[in-house]
Each structure stands twice: as C-alpha cells, then as structure tokens.
Amino acid sequence: MSIKPGTRYWSTTSSTAIVVVRAPSAEVALTCDGAPLADTEQPAQGGTPKSEADGGTLLGKRYTDADSGLEVLCTRGGEGVLAVDGRPLTVAGARALPASD
Amino acid sequence: MNPSLLLEMVAGAAGDRRAIGELTYAGLDARATAVAAGLAGSGVANVGYVDEYSETLPVLFYAAQRAGLPFVPLNYRLSDEALRAALTRIAPAVVVAGERQRARCEGIEGITVVSRDALPAAEGTVPEASGEVSVLLFTSGTSGEPKAAVLRPRHLTSYVMSTVDFLSAGEDEAQLVAVPPYHIAGVSTVLTSLFAGRRIVVLPSFSPESWVDLVGEERVTHAMVVPTMLGRILDVLEARGETLPALRHLSYGGGRMPAPVVERALRLLPHVDLVNAYGLTETSSTIAVLGPQDHRDALASDAPGVRARLGSVGRPLPSVEIEIRDADGKVLGPGEPGEIFVRGEQVSGEYLSHRATDADGWFPTRDRGHLDGDGFLFLDGRADDVIVRGGENLSPGEIEDTLLAHPAVDDAMVLGVPDVEWGEVPVAAVVPTGPVSDPAALEDELRAYVRERLRSAKTPARIHLRDSLPHTETGKALRRVLRAELVPGT
Numbered sequence: 001m002s003i004k005p006g007t008r009y010w011s012t013t014s015s016t017a018i019v020v021v022r023a024p025s026a027e028v029a030l031t032c033d034g035a036p037l038a039d040t041e042q043p044a045q046g047g048t049p050k051s052e053a054d055g056g057t058l059l060g061k062r063y064t065d066a067d068s069g070l071e072v073l074c075t076r077g078g079e080g081v082l083a084v085d086g087r088p089l090t091v092a093g094a095r096a097l098p099a100s101d
Numbered sequence: 102m103n104p105s106l107l108l109e110m111v112a113g114a115a116g117d118r119r120a121i122g123e124l125t126y127a128g129l130d131a132r133a134t135a136v137a138a139g140l141a142g143s144g145v146a147n148v149g150y151v152d153e154y155s156e157t158l159p160v161l162f163y164a165a166q167r168a169g170l171p172f173v174p175l176n177y178r179l180s181d182e183a184l185r186a187a188l189t190r191i192a193p194a195v196v197v198a199g200e201r202q203r204a205r206c207e208g209i210e211g212i213t214v215v216s217r218d219a220l221p222a223a224e225g226t227v228p229e230a231s232g233e234v235s236v237l238l239f240t241s242g243t244s245g246e247p248k249a250a251v252l253r254p255r256h257l258t259s260y261v262m263s264t265v266d267f268l269s270a271g272e273d274e275a276q277l278v279a280v281p282p283y284h285i286a287g288v289s290t291v292l293t294s295l296f297a298g299r300r301i302v303v304l305p306s307f308s309p310e311s312w313v314d315l316v317g318e319e320r321v322t323h324a325m326v327v328p329t330m331l332g333r334i335l336d337v338l339e340a341r342g343e344t345l346p347a348l349r350h351l352s353y354g355g356g357r358m359p360a361p362v363v364e365r366a367l368r369l370l371p372h373v374d375l376v377n378a379y380g381l382t383e384t385s386s387t388i389a390v391l392g393p394q395d396h397r398d399a400l401a402s403d404a405p406g407v408r409a410r411l412g413s414v415g416r417p418l419p420s421v422e423i424e425i426r427d428a429d430g431k432v433l434g435p436g437e438p439g440e441i442f443v444r445g446e447q448v449s450g451e452y453l454s455h456r457a458t459d460a461d462g463w464f465p466t467r468d469r470g471h472l473d474g475d476g477f478l479f480l481d482g483r484a485d486d487v488i489v490r491g492g493e494n495l496s497p498g499e500i501e502d503t504l505l506a507h508p509a510v511d512d513a514m515v516l517g518v519p520d521v522e523w524g525e526v527p528v529a530a531v532v533p534t535g536p537v538s539d540p541a542a543l544e545d546e547l548r549a550y551v552r553e554r555l556r557s558a559k560t561p562a563r564i565h566l567r568d569s570l571p572h573t574e575t576g577k578a579l580r581r582v583l584r585a586e587l588v589p590g591t
Contacts (some may be wrong), residue, residue: 005255006102006231019102021262059114060267073102073262075110097264097418099276100352100378100387101286101293101325 001036002027003070009037015044016057016078024068024084032057033080048077056080063089102258103231105166107296108133114268121301122156129159129295136164139221140195141230145213147191147237150174151184151206152199153305154282157217159291161197164220166254169230173237174282177202178556187239187247188212190453195221236288237453238382240494249453250382259446260385261292263420270299277324279304279312280492286325286355289386299323309333313343320347325378327355327492328524332362338369345370354378354387355492359521360412367400379414379478381466383457385447389423389478391415406473413477421445423478424463425471438471440484486580488517488527495559497580500527503554504561507547509534514570515561516580518588529561530583532570540566 003023010017011032018037030037049056057063059077064070065084071092072082082089108130111118116127124132140148148165150158150173158174165172173191175184177199184205188196192211197220206214215221236252276294278301280287294301302319304312312334315321326334331353338345351366351373358377366375374393380386391413399410417423424432425439433439442463450457450464458464467484488495497515504513512532517525529547537543544564552560571582 006258008106019106021102021258060110062262071262073267075106076113094269095264095266098352098374098376098390098392099293099297099299099323099350100264100354100376100380100390101289 001030003030007039008041008075009039009072010042010076011035011078011080012038012042014046014056014078014080015048015076016074016080016082017042017076018057018063018072018082019075020070021062021073022069022071024065024070026068028065028068028070028084029086030070031083031086032078034083035080044076044078046079049079057082058091062092064092065089102254103166103169103229104235104254104257104261104292105133105137105163107258107261107292108163111268111295111298115298118272118298119300120295121159121303124156124160126295126298129163132160133163133167134226135222135224136160136220137167137227138223138225140164140168140170141223141227143195143221145170145193145195147171147173147194149188149191149194149196149212150282151177151188151196151202152217152282153177154278154280154287154303155217155305156303157197157220158282158287159295159301161220162288162291166232166235167230168227169232171232171234171237172288174288175239176281176283178281180555181205183247185209190249191237238283238285238288240382250449251451251453252382252385252449253451256385256447256449257289257292259420260289260387261296263418263445263447264387265293265296267296268298270294270297272298273320274299274322275302275319276300277302277304277312277316277319277321279307279324279326279330280355284355284492285380285382285386290325293386294323309337313337313341313345316345316348317343322347323350323352324348325352325354328353328358328362329491329522331358331366332522335362335365335369344372346372348373350374350376350393352376352378354380354414355489358412358524359519361521363396363411364400367396377414379480381468383448383450383464383466384421384443384445385449387418388421388443388445388447389414389417391477395477409479410473410477413473413479415478416476417443417478418445420447423472433471435472435474438469438481441466441468441470441478441480486516488515488525490517490520490525490527490558491523493558495527497527500529500551500555500559500561503551503559504529504531504547506554507550509537509543510547512570514580514583516584516587518562518584520562526562527559528563528565528587530565530567530570530587532567537566
C-alpha cells in the first residue's frame with residue numbers, strides 16, 4: 001500500500017486508529033493485529049490498553065519503523081500490535097523540548 | 102493531517118479540561134465543529150480575524166481547519182488603507198471583527214463581516230475536508246509591501262509532532278498568551294499548548310502591570326513574551342517586590358534580547374525556567390531554542406564563550422537543520438557570520454506570490470548570524486533593514502516615504518538603532534529642502550507628521566538633520582554607512 005502523510009487508518013479488529021505523520025521510504029504493508037488497516041472509519045471494538053505493558057496502541061503516542069522511516073500517531077488506542085511488513089512498530093520516546101510558544 | 106485532528110484527540114481524552122477561558126476541550130471541539138458546519142458551503146475562500154486575541158481565535162482557527170479553509174489573522178493596528186488592501190486580497194471571506202474594527206472592514210466586495218458573538222454556525226458535522234492551506238499570515242516584508250506567508254497543514258502538524266507530546270502538560274498548567282493574533286506565536290500556541298493539554302489564558306492588550314496581575318490571578322505556569330515586554334515586566338516585579346511563585350516557565354523571542362535583561366530575569370525569577378526561542382512566520386514558529394539549563398550554565402560560567410550564550414538563541418530543534426552561508430552560497434564554519442538558512446518539515450518559505458526556498462528545501466531567513474563551536478546560534482541582525490521594535494517588524498521604507506512627503510524634506514533615510522527598552526527603535530536622517538532656522542522645531546514637526554500618518558511605533562525616536570545622505574552610485578541607500586555614523590562601533 002502507498003502510505004501518505006496525513007492519511008488516517010482504522011483497525012478492523014480493534015479500536016486502534018492512526019494518522020500517518022511521516023511516510024515510509026518505500027511501499028510497505030501496514031497491519032494491526034496481523035490484519036490490514038482500513039482507510040475508512042471503523043467502529044471501535046474491544047478494549048483499550050491502559051499502559052504500554054498491555055501491548056497494543058495508546059492514544060497520542062507516536063509509533064515508528066526505523067527501517068522504512070514510517071511514523072504514525074495513534075488517534076484512538078486499541079488492542080493489537082501495529083506492524084510494517086511483519087516488523088512491530090516501536091513507540092517513540094518523549095520529547096525533551098521546552099515549550100516555546 | 103488536518104490540524105483539527107489534534108484538538109479532536111485531546112477532546113476525546115481530556116474533554117473536561119479547560120482549554121481557554123471557560124471553554125473545555127470538549128466545548129471547544131463542539132464549538133469548532135458547529136462553526137465549521139456554518140463555514141462549509143458558505144462559498145468563502147478564507148476566514149479572517151481582525152480583533153484582539155480572544156477565546157474566539159482558537160474556535161475560529163479549528164473551525165477553519167475542519168472546513169478546509171485558511172485562517173487569516175490580520176493586524177488590527179494597520180491603517181484603514183492597509184487593512185482594507187489586505188482584506189481585498191483575501192476576498193471572498195468571512196471576517197470576524199471586533200467592535201472597534203467592524204466599520205473599518207465593511208463595504209468591501211466579497212467580505213462578510215461578523216462579530217465574535219455571531220459566528221456562522223450550523224447543526225451537524227462537516228465531512229472531513231483537507232484544506233490546502235491552514236494559515237495565511239501577512240509579514241511586513243523588506244520592501245514594506247506585505248507578503249502573505251502560506252502555512253500548510255503539513256508544516257503546522259510537523260511542528261507540533263516534532264516539538265510537543267500529547268497531553269504532556271499537568272492539569273494545573275496554564276499558558277499566558279500576550280502576543281497579538283497576527284504574530285506566529287499567537288497562532289502556533291493554539292496548536293502546541295492545546296495539544297499538550299495546557300490551558301490558554303489570554304491577555305488581549307499588554308501592559309506590564311496587567312500581565313503581572315493576570316499571572317497571579319490565573320495561576321499562570323507558562324508564558325511567552327517578546328523582549329520589550331520582559332524588561333517592563335521585570336520593572337513592575339522589582340517595584341512591587343513580587344516573585345510570581347506559580348510561574349515555572351518563561352519563553353521569550355521575536356527579536357534581539359539584550360543580555361542584561363536576561364541576567365536580570367534570572368536574578369529576579371530564580372525558580373523560573375527561561376527559554377529563548379528563535380523562529381519565523383515562514384518556519385511555523387520556533388526553529389532554535391536556548392533551554393533552561395543552557396541559561397543556568399551560561400550564567401554560572403566564567404568561560405567567556407559559555408557566558409556569551411546568554412545572548413544566543415540556542416541550538417536548532419532536532420527536526421531542523423541550520424546553515425550559515427556567505428553571499429555566494431558557501432556554507433560557513435563556526436564563528437563566521439553570514440545569512441541563516443533553515444530546512445525542515447515545518448519550514449514553509451512560501452508566499453502567495455512566490456516560493457523562497459531553493460530546490461533542496463533551504464529557506465533563506467534574511468537574518469544574519471553565526472554558530473559557535475558547539476552549535477549555538479547567535480543572531481547578528483537582519484539581512485534586510487527591517488527594524489524590529491518590541492517584536493514588531495517595521496519597514497524603514499514606509500517611514501522614509503512618509504518623511505519624503507513632507508515639503509521640508511528633500512531626502513530621508515531610516516534605520517533601527519539598539520534601544521534598551523524596545524530592542525530597536527527607528528531613527529531618521531533627513532536632508533532639508535532649505536535652510537533651517539530652528540532644527541528642534543523641525544524635528545518635532547516631522548515626528549508629529551509621521552505619527553499622524555503612520556503611528557507612534559513608526560515615529561522616529563530621533564531625527565538628525567544632514568547636508569546629504571550616503572547612496573550608491575545607482576542611487577541605492579547605503580544604510581550601513583549612515584549606521585556607522587549614528588551608532589559608532591557597528
């Protein structure tokens with residue numbers, strides 16, 4: 001699939017929803033819980049994880065794939081692991097920048 | 102990404118938090134949706150705002166984003182003529198105007214003027230629109246002719262994504278906004294503060310006393326000021342013996358900050374984290390920051406190079422690249438002054454009229470500066486001659502033109518000179534048309550003449566009478582020659 005910045009995706013098996021922050025350098029297969037994502041809004045289903053230890057995605061966290069450069073922002077938390085070509089995405093660390101405006 | 106998605110996320114996770122004034126995030130989100138529905142299908146191309154900062158600004162900003170329309174905050178301090186010229190350029194548009202501004206905005210073809218309490222609104226939701234342009238901001242420009250900087254959704258959302266963590270602010274945090282709506286920081290804060298979950302407190306019209314009062318009353322924890330404001334705030338704190346215990350974080354930017362003022366702030370507010378931010382309208386706000394620890398290290402250091410960093414704007418954001426180049430485009434090394442170039446996803450460098458970035462995405466800031474050996478950026482002044490008075494850009498050309506319109510003036514040149522209170526103030530050198538019997542009276546008359554036609558900020562602080570002014574052989578003004586005379590040592 002060709003993934004562009006700003007595109008929103010929804011999991012078909014959980015309540016996970018994301019928006020693409022940075023596009024991957026090449027075409028990749030983006031999945032959640034092993035299933036392809038939908039580009040139309042899907043109803044929330046299943047629980048939402050409370051912490052990173054529960055697995056799944058957390059609202060407001062950014063997830064990245066170092067190999068392809070893909071970065072997504074989670075707009076609705078949910079169960080299931082986000083992956084690119086089978087590689088699980090990793091959660092990006094907090095910014096250490098001070099507020100400036 | 103539509104910037105309004107960022108509001109939607111915070112509203113979904115912390116809808117009960119206060120966003121601005123009495124509006125919660127859920128309330129702001131609902132209001133923005135209703136106004137977006139009112140805007141959608143109205144046939145307008147832009148959404149203008151001509152007023153002091155108010156709770157309406159974030160409503161209108163997010164409504165415009167949701168409807169896929171550019172938000173255009175205009176300078177309500179512009180002369181009638183300049184304001185109407187700007188409005189003409191954004192027609193067809195809905196323009197929200199304050200009570201005192203309404204009459205000045207009316208009667209322009211394609212401009213529908215509404216008041217803050219009568220925003221267009223409708224029931225229901227709007228289909229998600231992805232606008233091409235998020236914000237149009239008119240800059241002063243070097244020629245004096247305003248340029249409309251174009252900020253697209255990707256610039257603004259990249260800026261937020263690379264600088265702010267979602268809901269990272271504590272529930273007690275409040276950000277005081279004291280810059281006008283047409284300042285880039287006034288726009289970017291509705292994204293950065295609100296995405297962090299930090300409540301916005303508005304000071305519509307700045308005075309140092311009201312700023313200090315509001316910080317106390319609203320228990321403000323975070324604030325952003327332009328250099329001129331900080332010196333005056335410190336005067337009030339010193340006179341009153343106040344220390345602002347709730348304040349934790351104070352950022353400043355928008356012009357050259359005299360190092361003595363920073364040292365005074367560190368002394369008077371030892372519990373406050375100071376942040377110097379450097380950014381431009383065309384870069385979606387901040388591109389370099391001097392952080393709290395940088396300030397403390399510099400103040401504590403005996404090494405001249407480290408101590409000097411109190412006068413630095415810090416290091417580039419991790420998501421931004423900065424280069425210093427000479428007039429031929431050669432990249433310069435540490436300590437070598439040249440023009441500051443910047444590249445990054447938040448950098449637009451685009452105007453309605455043209456694009457200023459090169460093929461590789463580098464934007465020439467027209468600011469002069471240099472980097473030190475550790476990558477700290479120092480601003481040396483404007484590559485152009487724009488005068489930055491109290492964070493506001495003034496064009497010398499406009500003031501010169503006004504002076505030249507006076508019958509007693511044969512030639513005029515205006516430049517900014519350093520000023521402790523304002524950072525820079527305009528001063529003029531004038532060649533009179535004939536003999537002058539009373540120079541002081543002529544100076545007073547010319548200053549009154551400019552004040553009447555422009556406004557007090559643009560009135561030269563001093564007017565020097567000269568027999569001639571330095572020009573190149575092709576007639577171009579040699580301001581640097583005059584500057585060397587008026588400001589020895591520059």
